[in-house]
Amino acid sequence: xxxxxxxxxxxxxxxxxxxxxxxxxLLPEPERDASGYRRYSAGAVVSLIRIxxxxxxxxxxxxxGQMLEADASTFAAAVEEIDRQLGDEIxxxxxxxxxxxxxxxxxxxxxxxxxTTYLDRLRDIGVSERxxxxxxxxxxLMSARWPDRVRxxxxxxxxxxxxxxxxxxxxxxxxxxxxxxxDDAGLVEAADILASLAEQAYRSGEIDLGEVAQDDLPFDLLxxxxxxxxxxxxxxxGLMRERGWDGLARLERLAxxxx
Amino acid sequence: xxxxxxxxxxxxxxxxxxxxxxxxxLLPEPERDASGYRRYSAGAVVSLIRIxxxxxxxxxxxxxGQMLEADASTFAAAVEEIDRQLGDEIxxxxxxxxxxxxxxxxxxxxxxxxxTTYLDRLRDIGVSERxxxxxxxxxxLMSARWPDRVRxxxxxxxxxxxxxxxxxxxxxxxxxxxxxxxDDAGLVEAADILASLAEQAYRSGEIDLGEVAQDDLPFDLLxxxxxxxxxxxxxxxGLMRERGWDGLARLERLAxxxx
DNA sequence: CTTGACCTTGACGCTGCGTCAACCCTCCAT
DNA sequence: ATGGAGGGTTGACGCAGCGTCAAGGTCAAG
Numbered sequence: 001x002x003x004x005x006x007x008x009x010x011x012x013x014x015x016x017x018x019x020x021x022x023x024x025x026l027l028p029e030p031e032r033d034a035s036g037y038r039r040y041s042a043g044a045v046v047s048l049i050r051i052x053x054x055x056x057x058x059x060x061x062x063x064x065g066q067m068l069e070a071d072a073s074t075f076a077a078a079v080e081e082i083d084r085q086l087g088d089e090i091x092x093x094x095x096x097x098x099x100x101x102x103x104x105x106x107x108x109x110x111x112x113x114x115x116t117t118y119l120d121r122l123r124d125i126g127v128s129e130r131x132x133x134x135x136x137x138x139x140x141l142m143s144a145r146w147p148d149r150v151r152x153x154x155x156x157x158x159x160x161x162x163x164x165x166x167x168x169x170x171x172x173x174x175x176x177x178x179x180x181x182x183d184d185a186g187l188v189e190a191a192d193i194l195a196s197l198a199e200q201a202y203r204s205g206e207i208d209l210g211e212v213a214q215d216d217l218p219f220d221l222l223x224x225x226x227x228x229x230x231x232x233x234x235x236x237x238g239l240m241r242e243r244g245w246d247g248l249a250r251l252e253r254l255a256x257x258x259x
Numbered sequence: 260x261x262x263x264x265x266x267x268x269x270x271x272x273x274x275x276x277x278x279x280x281x282x283x284x285l286l287p288e289p290e291r292d293a294s295g296y297r298r299y300s301a302g303a304v305v306s307l308i309r310i311x312x313x314x315x316x317x318x319x320x321x322x323x324g325q326m327l328e329a330d331a332s333t334f335a336a337a338v339e340e341i342d343r344q345l346g347d348e349i350x351x352x353x354x355x356x357x358x359x360x361x362x363x364x365x366x367x368x369x370x371x372x373x374x375t376t377y378l379d380r381l382r383d384i385g386v387s388e389r390x391x392x393x394x395x396x397x398x399x400l401m402s403a404r405w406p407d408r409v410r411x412x413x414x415x416x417x418x419x420x421x422x423x424x425x426x427x428x429x430x431x432x433x434x435x436x437x438x439x440x441x442d443d444a445g446l447v448e449a450a451d452i453l454a455s456l457a458e459q460a461y462r463s464g465e466i467d468l469g470e471v472a473q474d475d476l477p478f479d480l481l482x483x484x485x486x487x488x489x490x491x492x493x494x495x496x497g498l499m500r501e502r503g504w505d506g507l508a509r510l511e512r513l514a515x516x517x518x
Numbered sequence: 519c520t521t522g523a524c525c526t527t528g529a530c531g532c533t534g535c536g537t538c539a540a541c542c543c544t545c546c547a548t
Numbered sequence: 549a550t551g552g553a554g555g556g557t558t559g560a561c562g563c564a565g566c567g568t569c570a571a572g573g574t575c576a577a578g
Contacts, residue, residue, distance in 0.1 A: 005524070010480065012403065015525095020566055035574055037525055042484035046396045049403045057362055058355030061565070079363040086356045090349055096317030097345045103316055104338040137305045144271065144308045221269065225301035264555075274556095279535055294543055296556055320534070 001033075002040040011048040018048065026051060026065055058086050112147075114154035115139045121161050128174035134229050138222050138249065145218050169193040177230050187232065191239035198251040222249035260292075261299040270307040277307065285310060285324055317345050371406075373413035374398045380420050387433035393488050397481050397508065404477050428452045436489050446491065450498035457510040481508035 008015045021027035027047060030040050054064045059082050067078050111119075118139075122132050143150050160166055169190055176186045226233040226248060237248060246252045267274045280286035286306060292298045313323045318341050326337050370378075377398075381391050402409050419425055428449055435445045485492045485507060496507060505511045 003524075010400075010403070010477070014566080016566060016568085019527095024565095035525080037574080041487050042400075042480050043396070043487050045480060046399050046484070049399055053358075054362070055565095056355065057358035058352065059359070076363055079359055083356060083359055083363075086352055086359070090352045090356070093317065093345055093349045093352070096315065097342060097349070099312075099316035100318070100338055100342055100345065103313070104335055104342075137302070140305050140308055141269075144269070218269070221301050221304060225305070228300050228302050262556075273535080275535060275537085278558095283534095294556080296543080314534090 002042075002045070004038050004040070007040045007044055007048060010045045011052055013048065013052055021048070021051060021061070024061060026061055058082060111136070111139060111143060112151050112154070114151050114158075115143065118154055118158050118161075121158060122170065125161060125167055125170060126174065127170045128178045130177050130229070131170065131174050134226060137225060137229075141218060141222060141225070163197075165193055165197060169197070176232065182232070184235070187236050187239060191236060191243060194236075194240060194248075194251070195243040195245060198245055201251075202253065219247055219250040223247055261301075261303070263297050263299070266299045266303055266307065269304045270311055272307065272311060280307070280310060280320070283320060285320060317341060370395070370398060370402060371410050371413070373410050373417075374402065377413055377417050377420075380417060381429065384420060384426055384429060385433065386429045387437045389436050389488070390429065390433050393485060396484060396488075400477060400481060400484070422456075424452055424456060428456070435491065441491070443494070446495050446498060450495060450502060453495075453499060453507075453510070454502040454504060457504055460510075461512065478506055478509040482506055 002010070004015050004018055008018050011018075018027065022029050027044070030038050030044060033039050050068060051064055054067060055061060059067060059078075063078065063082075067075060070078060119132055119136055122135060123129075127135075139150065172186050172190045172193070176183055176190070223233075223237065227237075233248070240246070240248065240251070241254065244254050246254050261269070263274050263277055267277050270277075277286065281288050286303070289297050289299050289303060309327060310323055313326060314320060318326060318337075322337065322341075326334060329337060378391055378395055381394060382388075386394075398409065431445050431449045431452070435442055435449070482492075482496065486496075492507070499505070499507065499510070500513065503513045505513050
């Protein structure tokens with residue numbers, strides 16, 4: 001007759017585990033001796049080992065009972081099912097691992113390499129860190145909504161950074177938001193350039209966001225994000241509206257421009 | 260200003276998850292509106308997405324907070340640590356998968372193929388299912404204690420099954436335990452053969468279990484298991500003691516045999 | 519008799535939320 | 549004005565598989 005700790009030791013498990021198996025009815029409770037101690041037969045060791053073999057193989061405890069009683073074909077089916085689940089779990093972890101590898105490699109926050117390239121180009125141009133940070137957050141939002149589309153857009157976006165007008169715009173914005181002054185003249189110039197760029201894009205029919213245009217919520221969100229980052233953006237939005245454009249992240253024509 | 264469900268939708272998580280992040284202090288609680296509703300800024304969406312990126316990569320929630328604040332090198336170190344843990348977890352699951360594949364392939368209960376071969380040979384010889392089951396349980400115990408040694412022993416064990424004496428022994432035991440009679444003559448003959456075999460093994464110095472001899476507990480257990488399976492084994496043990504041997508699974512000389 | 523090692527039951531902790539329950543708020547149609 | 553749908557709020561249990569106290573009773577040895 002064995003005590004619970006002897007039983008556990010033979011099977012290579014903890015005493016707590018044995019009691020747990022009793023609780024969930026996986027291992028039958030043995031007789032008690034005069035003092036209330038559980039006393040186990042040798043057969044219990046075999047039962048416990050069989051349980052552990054299945055548990056070590058990744059079988060959930062809740063299924064082990066049935067499996068130990070099952071016939072060969074039922075057993076095989078159950079095994080196959082378990083194997084499938086293990087495979088899924090492994091695949092999930094592998095995916096996590098790839099993700100985390102990208103985290104380590106990428107700029108900082110799992111932005112596609114194309115995007116980090118874009119951000120680096122902005123820095124090269126002389127855009128301030130605050131503005132770059134704003135851009136980064138915007139692209140985080142965009143990437144969350146359209147993970148694949150973003151990568152398609154980036155080449156164009158990067159190419160556009162050669163446009164002197166755009167460079168000028170970013171530099172003005174950097175200057176404005178780096179200072180604490182209420183430099184309205186700068187904002188006005190920025191608005192002028194933005195309107196001009198929007199006009200060009202509009203004429204060349206470049207504003208074709210396809211399905212993306214369907215839900216404009218994220219764009220409102222992007223604008224809100226910009227306003228949060230610096231309230232002066234609100235003034236910029238106002239200036240754009242005066243010029244016939246609504247929004248900032250996605251400019252929308254309000255009316256025909258004054259001819 | 261966003262409601263909690265809008266925030267959750269933007270980040271692709273459930274409302275419950277957001278509240279959970281608040282609870283554990285991972286995401287700061289926003290201001291409430293007049294009616295007590297949480298109202299979120301656009302920045303919260305970015306924060307939440309950043310959290311999910313790390314969580315999806317397998318980072319435990321408890322570490323995400325620190326990681327988001329960490330500098331590049333700390334971040335990299337943390338990433339490496341996480342990656343290591345993911346690797347361990349994957350390795351564990353892979354091991355489980357192998358185990359379960361063996362379960363499906365093997366006889367029934369993760370006995371090494373050598374052992375199932377041995378059990379099959381017993382059946383060929385005409386050993387009854389009850390006795391084979393007893394052998395199987397014994398080998399389950401042995402395999403749990405010395406997983407590797409068992410495989411080394413099996414070739415010898417299998418070879419010994421060619422010994423006519425041993426075959427006779429097994430057949431007698433099968434007959435006895437298959438019937439309900441108190442056939443003492445059979446037990447006596449079994450004891451005689453056992454003693455004879457033990458004598459041979461003893462003389463040829465074959466009883467060298469090495470380190471295994473150190474702890475004899477499992478052998479007591481094996482004997483107990485046999486007695487549980489059939490109380491008549493107790494009588495057999497008594498007969499063996501009369502012949503100068505103690506135990507059954509491992510015979511131990513009590514005294515010099517009568518010359 | 520004491521001491522230390524074991525035994526007992528009961529209950530909380532961990533992870534990351536899912537899922538009621540019970541109730542309040544808002545908005546739209548009647 | 550009212551009622552119902554569809555939000556929101558806190559609180560609490562459940563899940564898997566035990567680990568880990570807590571607060572005792574028991575056993576074997578010195």
